Amino acid sequence: MNAEDLFDQIRKKQSFLCVGLDADEDKIPSHLFKYDDPVFEFNKAIIDATHDLVVAYKPNLAFYEAMGTKGIISLEKTNAYIQENFPEIIMIADAKRGDIGNTARMYARSVFEQFGFDAVTLSPYMGKDSIDPFFEYKDKWVVLLGVTSNSGAEDFQLANTDTGRPFFMEVIDKGSKWADENQLMFVAGATRPEMLKEIRQVIPNHFLLVPGVGAQGGNLEDVAANGINSQCGLLVNSSRAIIYAGNNEHFAQEARISAHDLQDKMKAILLEHNLLD
Numbered sequence: 707m708n709a710e711d712l713f714d715q716i717r718k719k720q721s722f723l724c725v726g727l728d729a730d731e732d733k734i735p736s737h738l739f740k741y742d743d744p745v746f747e748f749n750k751a752i753i754d755a756t757h758d759l760v761v762a763y764k765p766n767l768a769f770y771e772a773m774g775t776k777g778i779i780s781l782e783k784t785n786a787y788i789q790e791n792f793p794e795i796i797m798i799a800d801a802k803r804g805d806i807g808n809t810a811r812m813y814a815r816s817v818f819e820q821f822g823f824d825a826v827t828l829s830p831y832m833g834k835d836s837i838d839p840f841f842e843y844k845d846k847w848v849v850l851l852g853v854t855s856n857s858g859a860e861d862f863q864l865a866n867t868d869t870g871r872p873f874f875m876e877v878i879d880k881g882s883k884w885a886d887e888n889q890l891m892f893v894a895g896a897t898r899p900e901m902l903k904e905i906r907q908v909i910p911n912h913f914l915l916v917p918g919v920g921a922q923g924g925n926l927e928d929v930a931a932n933g934i935n936s937q938c939g940l941l942v943n944s945s946r947a948i949i950y951a952g953n954n955e956h957f958a959q960e961a962r963i964s965a966h967d968l969q970d971k972m973k974a975i976l977l978e979h980n981l982l983d
């Protein structure tokens with residue numbers, strides 16, 4: 707799926723929502739533990755309840771790796787379920803990988819071939835040769851960390867460089883020349899909406915993956931006001947605020963209500979910017 711296809715999906719769904727599938731055994735409803743694979747049953751219920759409202763799902767691999775082999779199996783089943791039933795939905799591996807070339811090739815093979823993801827988040831810190839192996843998969847997306855949503859972004863990303871620009875802006879500027887808008891997106895945290903305007907000066911056309919709406923306090927309207935472009939250019943992620951909106955037998959319906967609330971607001975934003983027919 708290229709950028710234009712993604713925009714088509716956004717227009718069709720009237721949504722630029724990405725739901726984060728950060729399944730945590732300590733948080734999922736207790737009644738699910740009667741199943742062999744409670745994490746998969748949890749994900750499946752969330753997906754069944756929200757698939758018409760989203761353009762992307764983003765499992766954070768940490769949640770699955772932390773459960774060992776059974777977590778990996780739950781992730782594989784989740785990916786297979788989405789691919790079989792909702793192939794138009796982008797699957798983003800939030801993995802934040804980055805390593806020397808031969809290792810990067812294995813990471814790329816893992817996320818794209820083994821797990822079948824459409825996109826992966828990568829740390830650009832080790833430079834172009836750590837990212838290039840991922841670009842060899844021409845129909846897949848790389849999502850480079852730009853400015854993250856956590857307070858620690860101030861340690862390095864927001865530090866000023868000799869050019870007068872923060873370090874993350876140099877990363878985005880340089881990284882944006884590594885591939886075009888059909889293969890490359892950037893992470894920009896919703897907790898720093900003022901940065902989105904500056905980012906758009908440097909990369910007007912790239913899609914931004916924007917985590918931090920919901921549990922981290924980011925505001926959708928502020929994100930859109932500063933970051934939207936003529937193809938929407940935004941995938942806004944929310945994880946805990948949606949998947950843990952409820953904690954009983956009705957958790958999936960609660961998740962749908964929470965996702966629907968965001969999707970309604972997204973539709974209004976798309977209409978306001980004349981991006982829907």
Ligand SMILES: O=c1ccn([C@@H]2O[C@H](COP(=O)(O)O)[C@@H](O)[C@H]2O)c(=O)[nH]1
Pocket residue numbers: 726728766800853854855856893894895917918919920921922943944945946947
């Ligand atoms: O800058 C970043 C990059 C990634 N994340 C990840 O997104 C989700 C956010 O979850 P919430 O529950 O909606 O806070 C999670 O997987 C993070 O690891 C981020 O938050 N910020």
